[in-house]
Amino acid sequence: MASSKSKGRVSLDERFYLSADDFFPANAGLGLTYDDVSLATRYSEVLPRMTRLDSSLSDALALSLPIVSSDMDTVTEHRMAIAMALNGGLGLLHYNMGEADQVAEVRRVKNHIHGMIGDPAVVSADDTIGQVLARIERDGLAFSTFPVTSSDGTLLGLLPGSTVKERHGQRKVVAVMIPRDKVFTVAEKDLGKDPIATADRKFSEHVGQNKLLVVDAKNKLRGLFTLSDIERISEESRAHVRPTRDADFRLRVGVAISVPRTADGEIDRARLLAHVSALIDEGADALAISTAHGHTKGVGDALRMLRKAHKGITLIAGNVTSGEGVEFLAAAGADTVKIGQGPGSICTTRIVAGVGIPQLKKGVRILADGGITKSGDIVKALTLADAVILGGLLAGSREAPGKLMEINGKTYKEYRGMGSHEAMRKGSAARYGHSASGKFSKVAAEGIEALKEVSGTVDQVLGTLAGGVQSGLGYLGAANLAEHRKRARYIRVTPAGQREAAPHDVIEIKAGS
Numbered sequence: 001m002a003s004s005k006s007k008g009r010v011s012l013d014e015r016f017y018l019s020a021d022d023f024f025p026a027n028a029g030l031g032l033t034y035d036d037v038s039l040a041t042r043y044s045e046v047l048p049r050m051t052r053l054d055s056s057l058s059d060a061l062a063l064s065l066p067i068v069s070s071d072m073d074t075v076t077e078h079r080m081a082i083a084m085a086l087n088g089g090l091g092l093l094h095y096n097m098g099e100a101d102q103v104a105e106v107r108r109v110k111n112h113i114h115g116m117i118g119d120p121a122v123v124s125a126d127d128t129i130g131q132v133l134a135r136i137e138r139d140g141l142a143f144s145t146f147p148v149t150s151s152d153g154t155l156l157g158l159l160p161g162s163t164v165k166e167r168h169g170q171r172k173v174v175a176v177m178i179p180r181d182k183v184f185t186v187a188e189k190d191l192g193k194d195p196i197a198t199a200d201r202k203f204s205e206h207v208g209q210n211k212l213l214v215v216d217a218k219n220k221l222r223g224l225f226t227l228s229d230i231e232r233i234s235e236e237s238r239a240h241v242r243p244t245r246d247a248d249f250r251l252r253v254g255v256a257i258s259v260p261r262t263a264d265g266e267i268d269r270a271r272l273l274a275h276v277s278a279l280i281d282e283g284a285d286a287l288a289i290s291t292a293h294g295h296t297k298g299v300g301d302a303l304r305m306l307r308k309a310h311k312g313i314t315l316i317a318g319n320v321t322s323g324e325g326v327e328f329l330a331a332a333g334a335d336t337v338k339i340g341q342g343p344g345s346i347c348t349t350r351i352v353a354g355v356g357i358p359q360l361k362k363g364v365r366i367l368a369d370g371g372i373t374k375s376g377d378i379v380k381a382l383t384l385a386d387a388v389i390l391g392g393l394l395a396g397s398r399e400a401p402g403k404l405m406e407i408n409g410k411t412y413k414e415y416r417g418m419g420s421h422e423a424m425r426k427g428s429a430a431r432y433g434h435s436a437s438g439k440f441s442k443v444a445a446e447g448i449e450a451l452k453e454v455s456g457t458v459d460q461v462l463g464t465l466a467g468g469v470q471s472g473l474g475y476l477g478a479a480n481l482a483e484h485r486k487r488a489r490y491i492r493v494t495p496a497g498q499r500e501a502a503p504h505d506v507i508e509i510k511a512g513s
Contacts, residue, residue, distance in 0.1 A: 044477030064088035071256035130169035307333030375468025
């Protein structure tokens with residue numbers, strides 16, 4: 001039996017550290033951000049490496065990492081979507097592009113074979129080694145081994161890196177290449193449903209081979225596996241990274257769609273359904289109706305239209321900031337509701353989740369969008385939501401769209417809000433209720449344009465964030481996200497407490513996550 005002192009201590013904890021049901025009503029009227037709130041550590045028998053971060057956006061779309069990349073034109077195109085799915089999350093392709101281009105982006109994700117370079121750099125048999133060296137220098141290539149193909153893509157041989165030397169500069173590729181009959185290849189039809197396992201077996205059976213070329217029935221080059229990539233992927237599998245795949249072993253991808261309008265302002269039903277059908281035919285797994293204000297008749301009508309036409313597709317809609325808004329979108333057919341507009345991120349999440357939690361029995365999920373700057377914010381958001389959307393944290397990764405630029409020795413990429421003037425000119429005006437042909441100089445921008453320092457690859461960024469989230473679950477004694485939500489206890493943090501929580505009285509030489 002617990003002593004009276006122990007009972008008193010528990011009672012004191014309960015007075016200071018409150019459950020979501022008690023904490024947020026007690027702070028009603030305040031727009032709290034993630035930094036304004038701290039979570040109590042709880043008794044734990046759970047180590048971070050024992051935790052699981054499985055979640056879902058619908059009954060048909062499970063995630064092993066509850067992170068979705070934002071549908072911003074400086075964040076998610078096919079390279080980002082591929083990287084997100086390979087890490088167990090999901091990428092939402094933006095719609096600041098033509099409809100045919102968006103369909104092509106979906107195709108690139110669905111046709112991606114992990115570990116296989118689908119469009120390898122090739123050389124011509126008539127090139128000289130000097131021309132190859134000049135290309136390596138011009139394009140900044142980190143390799144010197146190339147497949148040799150004809151103009152129609154037929155595989156002719158392989159140029160080994162050992163021959164790409166200045167001393168051979170005048171020689172033609174055809175004189176030093178490995179001929180086709182001696183090139184290590186595999187037929188595309190023989191890759192099966194697990195191309196990585198097939199390539200791994202081939203490399204094991206043929207000691208000393210570092211490149212495996214993939215050809216079709218007509219000997220056209222279709223791709224290339226490298227031994228180093230296969231070994232890296234095998235290490236990832238042992239680290240329990242589970243990619244987000246569909247029943248056909250293809251990577252999953254989400255697509256943000258713009259709702260087209262006729263001249264009189266009505267939804268262009270024929271155009272909308274034709275575009276959505278094209279996306280689904282290519283394999284799109286989720287559709288997101290993304291607007292700055294999702295609690296509107298137009299969004300509701302579009303949702304009902306899509307749900308009636310495609311009953312099995314995962315539908316995401318938003319953004320809203322009220323319980324009334326989440327009920328409205330759920331009733332219209334949304335599987336997942338995006339929440340968050342401006343400041344007060346965690347407070348908004350709770351307001352909406354308070355309504356959303358009873359709706360979970362009907363299959364509705366909550367997606368926290370905005371305000372997340374570090375892994376600790378994700379830990380807090382996941383006490384209330386099923387997954388989070390990241391924009392800025394991913395915009396600096398090498399897989400994000402945009403050219404690299406160097407300023408004072410540092411490398412940057414462009415990053416802008418979808419409500420910025422430039423983004424609206426590119427096509428996001430409808431998201432903010434403006435005409436795509438409008439004069440944006442007379443429209444108040446709802447986003448900024450900036451530069452983001454390049455932060456490495458998506459794998460590195462997500463690996464750091466996932467590790468931070470797992471540590472957070474360990475501190476709460478939660479083995480999974482369901483336990484995490486149940487065990488969460490909150491307390492307000494003062495501005496002085498925020499400063500104390502950050503590194504202070506030191507010179508920081510490497511930022512944490």
